[in-house]
């Protein structure tokens with residue numbers, strides 16, 4: 001079999017769920033919990049007509065983008081919005097809140113609880129509900145001397161001591177409704193109202209599984225219920241949580257509710273102890289994310305939830321420092337910093353009076369490091385959240401992240417790690433670090449015995465969301481990729497038989513910054529002037545200033561930019577509601593990277609997202625990573641897929657045809673990416689420039705152009721020499737005739 005012959009066919013892996021089979025997909029929050037809400041607003045989008053047609057099952061007319069350009073449907077494109085739930089108009093919201101307030105008043109008048117308690121599920125029901133929602137909760141270790149439930153017994157038998165691998169599954173009470181957050185877990189009224197106001201009605205799976213573990217009693221968590229029964233009081237063991245849940249499944253809300261509730265509760269306790277005295281803002285929670293874009297988004301989400309609660313959330317910018325009062329810098333250092341920053345009459349680069357800080361690892365490490373003394377200890381921090389934890393613990397950020405984690409010296413620090421992909425090596429690194437840290441802090445065995453490391457997995461671990469349609473397209477060469485991308489940009493041009501179609505807005509990922517820049521300059525004039533021209537296409541990468549990055553993000557969210565070319569900078573965590581697709585112009589280095597890139601679309605269970613991956617002959621070793629992820633996602637789409645061989649067969653030929661790659665090569669591939677595209681900007685003048693060139697011009701045309709240019713330059717030079725010999729002045733412009 002000639003593999004390359006096979007690869008020249010677009011694999012065009014169809015969504016493996018035919019209409020008739022769609023019913024076999026469980027209707028669960030994360031595969032469509034916002035679908036009804038989305039349609040309401042999106043029908044007014046320029047790009048939504050096709051979506052609506054798709055959702056009705058009617059065939060989308062291939063009128064393409066141009067018709068939309070010409071119909072003047074361009075300006076009101078606010079397909080992403082600002083993150084406020086699109087469901088409810090402000091008028092309706094006001095009316096709803098009025099009604100809710102009225103009903104609550106009546107409830108109080110007749111003495112009825114405003115928060116009806118939903119009865120606990122039996123053990124069996126818990127297990128079945130968790131299974132139905134594909135939630136798996138496992139104890140990874142941490143506790144010793146356990147007694148009680150058979151799960152705990154099994155841990156003891158396996159481990160005997162806390163260091164050993166102790167894996168046992170538990171069945172916590174799932175959070176089946178947000179009302180339970182108040183009625184059962186006692187979150188503040190304000191927090192509950194904010195959730196409501198944001199239009200969050202049903203918890204997604206990750207919230208369903210994680211919130212009882214983070215907020216509940218040991219009984220809710222399925223941990224040692226007998227111990228609680230015996231003692232007659234509620235017990236709450238310390239839990240450090242690793243959560244692996246699909247992209248766009250609502251992890252941010254999960255950790256935000258946890259942190260805000262924890263801080264509000266301790267503030268309440270403090271103010272009761274101090275007879276109503278208002279407590280100061282001190283940094284007690286730290287959220288670390290790998291990019292500024294994600295950190296900004298978390299701050300925005302957090303502020304909406306914290307509104308009116310008195311909690312302050314701040315993002316830390318490059319060069320800012322935590323105010324010396326917020327960290328335990330040694331006296332001398334604190335003074336030095338204070339002086340150096342206040343001498344000019346301003347200390348605006350100090351972050352003051354805040355409860356929750358969101359930052360990238362490097363910015364935070366700088367913010368707490370004294371000039372020579374290294375990072376200062378942070379005993380006040382009680383919550384540490386690592387969002388996109390696998391990246392933060394990857395060699396690129398590992399030292400910084402572990403440095404921050406070590407600086408958090410509070411004995412009852414609660415750490416949680418969140419990502420759509422956490423491999424086993426990162427998992428054991430995190431687990432061992434947690435255990436070592438506790439040991440180094442000299443925690444007594446009685447404290448340790450009340451501590452667990454728990455892992456929650458939602459759905460299939462490390463896989464792409466099932467509601468995205470994947471297209472693997474063999475483009476043969478760099479030029480072929482450019483042509484394929486242009487075909488996507490101008491779908492009304494002669495359609496290839498099985499060419500994927502993709503409506504803006506979409507993201508285009510390249511392997512490196514120079515390639516993103518090169519692709520942008522190649523495509524910048526591709527969108528007709530009447531459609532907004534070059535302003536509709538932009539490039540975003542980490543070499544740009546923070547202000548430029550924020551402005552591009554804002555314009556993309558508003559719908560002013562339709563096509564955003566970027567690097568893996570935007571592959572993690574960033575939430576663009578209404579993004580129609582993702583193009584992997586350069587193939588991602590790893591399967592995990594593919595999962596995150598394509599996870600920018602199909603969020604919140606939204607249907608219709610398309611992920612197009614273009615590849616050339618050079619990319620073949622990388623295609624297997626991607627094809628494996630696609631195959632797993634296709635299988636997850638329907639329980640019948642494997643049995644009927646539907647969907648499976650579509651990629652089987654490709655999977656079989658692709659070469660297997662050794663672990664060692666995979667590691668190299670992850671580190672370097674496709675060799676020929678790695679040319680750095682410095683190399684751009686030489687061979688590197690050729691390697692990273694993105695252009696539709698053939699080598700022959702380029703050579704002709706080069707020759708022509710050489711000839712022109714040569715004749716100019718010769719002419720200059722002649723003039724010089726004749727006494728003329730080189731480079732001096734002719735000034736015309738003097739009056």
Ligand SMILES: Nc1ncnc2c1ncn2[C@@H]1O[C@H](COP(=O)(O)OP(=O)(O)OP(=O)(O)O)[C@@H](O)[C@H]1O
Nearest residue numbers: 202203204247248249250251252253420573575604
């Ligand atoms: N219970 C809910 N009901 C409706 N919408 C929700 C709910 N929870 C979260 N969302 C929305 O889902 C979207 C995705 O959430 P979020 O960004 O937290 O995903 P994520 O799991 O962190 O994804 P990623 O792995 O890509 O970072 C957001 O727009 C968020 O507002």
